Amino acid sequence: MNQYLSRAEMVTFIHLCAAHVDLEHTVDEATKRPPKDQKDKDYRRYLKTAMTWLHKAVTLRNDALDQSARDNIVSRLKHYDIRLLPTDKMRVELKEIQKDPCICHMETEDLFDLLENTIPQTCGICRKTGDSFRKCPLKRVLDKYGVPVFDASATVYCPYSMQEPGKTEREKQAAYANAIFTESELERLK
Structure with a gap:
């Protein structure tokens, strides 16, 4: 398994963690009352089994x-609040969130443009290894905002670095673009 997560893997893992917490609450609520019949007992057993496998x-x-x-994941999980809301109520809450001056509102396309034009010139040419890349402030920010890594299997050098031997700069940038963007986004950018 890779030591770092891509953007899609990060989102999936955070959803799994949130589902795990939610399932714990569901099991706690279901086990507060005594079971009425065999179906109630089976329901609880299946919930506990699901929780065990999800935990594993x-x-x-x-x-x-x-x-x-x-x-990074722990800090992101602290900021998640999972709710099931009707669409109309969700829109009202979204408008309230957007009024918060502490939140920087940026369209996804603008963020992709920013990343596409800065990472190859900064992290892409970085040669930091060991503790120096782990303490890098730019890496911390990229991790914080879930920017997908270039090389998820990197352990000795920074996973955002494009310094792979034998690859041209264009091949490295194309590989990074493929790691960050979905196929439809890449088509749109061409």
């Missing part, structure tokens, strides 16, 4: 991650 999956993935990736 989350633990396995978490244990394979680099410490900075784990810290």
Whole structure:
């Protein structure tokens, strides 16, 4: 397993962690009342089994991650609030959130343009290794905002670095673009 997560893997893992917490609450609520019949007992047993397997999956993935990736996920999970809302109520809450001056509102396309034009000239040419890349302030910011890494299997050098031997600069940038963008986004950018 890779020590770092791509953007899609990060989102999936955060959803799994949130589902795990939600399932724990569901199991707690379901076990407060005594079971009425065999179906009630089976329902509880299946919920507990689901929680056990989900816990095993989350633990396995978490244990394979680099410490900075784990810290990033923990900090992101603290900012998540899972709700099931009717669409109209969701729109009202979204407008309230957008009024917050502490939140920088940026369209996804603008963020992709910013990343596409800055990462190859900064992280892309970086040669930091060991503790120096782990303490890099730019890496911390990219991790914080879930920017996908260029090389998820990198352990010795920064996973955002494009310094792979034998590849041309254009091949490295194309590989990074493929790592960040979906096929439809790449088509739109061409």
